[in-house]
Amino acid sequence: MKLDQKLINKCIYFYKEKNYSRTEISNLIREATGLGETQGKLYAKEIWDEHIGGDYVPIYLREGNEINQTIDLTQENKTLVENIDKNHIEISYNGKNIKTIDELLKACNIDLTVWEVERQMINKWDVARKDQKKNVNYDNGVISGYSEDTGDFNIQELFQVKVWLVRRSPISLKEILSVFIDESKKYSPKLFNKPEIFKKTHQEENLYIIAPVDHHLAKLAWNKETGFKENWDIGLAVESFNNLIESAIQRVQLNEVSKVLFLIGNDYFNADNLSNTTTAGTPQAQDSRWPKMFETGCKLMVDSIDKISSLWPVDVLTVPGNHDRHTSYLLGEYLKAWYRNSESIFIINDPLPRHYYKWGKNLLGFAHGEKGKKENFPLDMATDPNSKKHWSQCDYFTFFLGHFHHQDVKEIRGVKVEVLPSLCPADLWHTENHFCGNQRTSKTFLYNKENGLLTSHYFNQ
Numbered sequence: 001m002k003l004d005q006k007l008i009n010k011c012i013y014f015y016k017e018k019n020y021s022r023t024e025i026s027n028l029i030r031e032a033t034g035l036g037e038t039q040g041k042l043y044a045k046e047i048w049d050e051h052i053g054g055d056y057v058p059i060y061l062r063e064g065n066e067i068n069q070t071i072d073l074t075q076e077n078k079t080l081v082e083n084i085d086k087n088h089i090e091i092s093y094n095g096k097n098i099k100t101i102d103e104l105l106k107a108c109n110i111d112l113t114v115w116e117v118e119r120q121m122i123n124k125w126d127v128a129r130k131d132q133k134k135n136v137n138y139d140n141g142v143i144s145g146y147s148e149d150t151g152d153f154n155i156q157e158l159f160q161v162k163v164w165l166v167r168r169s170p171i172s173l174k175e176i177l178s179v180f181i182d183e184s185k186k187y188s189p190k191l192f193n194k195p196e197i198f199k200k201t202h203q204e205e206n207l208y209i210i211a212p213v214d215h216h217l218a219k220l221a222w223n224k225e226t227g228f229k230e231n232w233d234i235g236l237a238v239e240s241f242n243n244l245i246e247s248a249i250q251r252v253q254l255n256e257v258s259k260v261l262f263l264i265g266n267d268y269f270n271a272d273n274l275s276n277t278t279t280a281g282t283p284q285a286q287d288s289r290w291p292k293m294f295e296t297g298c299k300l301m302v303d304s305i306d307k308i309s310s311l312w313p314v315d316v317l318t319v320p321g322n323h324d325r326h327t328s329y330l331l332g333e334y335l336k337a338w339y340r341n342s343e344s345i346f347i348i349n350d351p352l353p354r355h356y357y358k359w360g361k362n363l364l365g366f367a368h369g370e371k372g373k374k375e376n377f378p379l380d381m382a383t384d385p386n387s388k389k390h391w392s393q394c395d396y397f398t399f400f401l402g403h404f405h406h407q408d409v410k411e412i413r414g415v416k417v418e419v420l421p422s423l424c425p426a427d428l429w430h431t432e433n434h435f436c437g438n439q440r441t442s443k444t445f446l447y448n449k450e451n452g453l454l455t456s457h458y459f460n461q
Contacts, residue, residue, distance in 0.1 A: 003043055007032050011044070012051045022048065023111070038289075089115065089165040096158055099124075104161045115165040123160040181337060206454065207359040208257040208312070209445040210248045213266035213402035214422035215241060216323065217300075218293040220285040221427040228436065230425035230461075233287040238300055240423050244459050245304045248444050249311065251457040256446065260314045261357060262305065265328035266368055266402035266420075267321030269297055279325040285427050294327060298334050305335070305345060313344040319355055321402065322370040354380055356387040360449025363387060363394040369401030369419065377401070378415035396452035405430075406438040423461045 011028060014020040020028075025047065026040035035043070091108055098104050101120050105112065221232035271293065272279045276286040288296070308314050318332035332349025339345040348355070354377075355366040365381045372380075377399040381387050397415040408419035420443060426436035440461035446454045 001033070001035070001039075003029070003033070008047060008051075011047045015048065015052055087167040088118075090162075091165070092160070092162040094158065094160050096156060098161055099159050101161065101163055104163060110165065114168060116168050117163055118166040119164040121160070121162040125158055127156045127158055181333065205258050205360065205449040206256055207259050207261055207362070207447045207449075208248075208252055209261045209263065209364075209447065210245070210308070211263040211400065211420050211444065212241065212244055212268075212423065212442050213263065213420045214321070214405055214424055215268050216270040216422075216424045217241075217268060217297050218286055218288040219270040219424065219427060220287040221425050225428045226426055226431040226436070228425060228431070230440070232425050232427070234293065234296055237424070238296065240461060241300055241304065244423065244442050245307055247459040248457070249307065251444060252446065254311060257312050260308050260312045261359075261364075262308060262314050262316045263319065263366065263400070264301060264316060264331070265319040265321060265324070267323040268301075268331070269293060269324035269327045272324050272327050278323045280322065284323070285429070290327075294330070297327075298331060301331065301335065302338060305339070309342070309345050314346070315357070316345065316347045317355060317357065317366060318347070318349045319366050319368055319402070321368045352386070354384060354386075356381070356384070356390070358390045358394065359447055361393070361395040362447050362449070362452055363390050363397050364447075365397075365399035367399070367401055369403040374401070374410065374417050374419075375412060377417050378412045381415060396447075398453070405435065407441075407443075423459075 007029065011025050014025060014028065022041065022044045025044040026037070029035060029043050030037065030040040033040075089110075091104060091110075093104055093107075098107060099122075101117065101122070105117075215237060216232075217237045218234045219232055219237070221230065223229055223231050271277060271284045271286050271290060274290045275283075276290065277283050286293075305314060305316060316332075316335060318328055318335075320326075320328040329349065329351065332347060336347040336349060339347060348357075353367060353371070357364045357366070363381065365377060365387065367377065378397070381397060381399055382391055399415060399417045401417065401419045402422070404419050405422040405424065406419065407421045410417050421439065421441045423440050423442050425440060426438075430436050442459045444457045444459075446456070448454050
């Protein structure tokens, strides 16, 4: 849905002239359009980013706002906000009117969906004061007053209320996994396990590697922006992935393959959180919200594994990318739970920067490739604990990388370092930065246990 320009202008006015918060702008948009809370917040953020600019500062932290100064809650009692940075606030109060943390947070209009209490402190003491009475004189039309002690003492309770706030973090990966695993235990599909059929049917000792890398599910590329003919959104990405799997299955004979190594992750997802940024926080041109992307990606992956496993046993290896380090790991745990009753599908989902797989005399390494130099990976293969134990048993060594969206093979001291190509087209950012024009393709490989690489196939988009 595109917002009406009059509504956008109204939001800009209230941001600039009325000092509205993002929540207030979101509510204004929702009232005018009937959109939900999440969509309203998204449009409020977009309007700020495009028309106001700079980092968003919450209303109660802005320069000139009363909470950013000394607040006279009464004539005598003051609240001070100190040590403010992007992620921390310290609020202290001395007086008689506020006695609890809740009262202090309410008085300061703290949004507890954004902030949470890290520490708190409350002190109370009594102060004895002499009562005074006021006297008024009227002399020649001039009113004057004075006070005098009554001789009586008044006991007054004073309070110190102090609270340290920290910005709330998004729900942690550990919490998501815990909830998901508990729920997934309630259900698992009944799988047809066929190890005996596989033993009788597949005579050749060949490993078939299907390696779709850098698919960037839910990325948005518009050909009018890029100048290339290709568009890309979540629907096109799903269609492309399904075509790739069908093609990979058809390129080999049934009895040519004894096992499939299905490589997943490697920026399979385009974003890593609800803010639609990469793991490091880089904003992405995103076609879908994170939950829709994740749900679609899980279903697409299950459908793909089901197709492959109907023909051959499958080892599924997750290699997280720089766009989806958390989400790819979560996908791996999802698949482990989904296929936990299968005897012919094995999910490998280790939190390692480099992964290794031995097939006969072949030692295969896998990493996304965004960190380190290509020249370093052969030495890693020879020295990493998970690979060096196999080094002397193997004759053929290959390290597969993603990340670069183009093909490249370089042999370094007997180890081939192969950069795998991608089916995903360039978006506006890639086009502006000259990362464009690469052949959109994906490769599969057939490895024999004794004789190494036999053949490779291409699927061109």
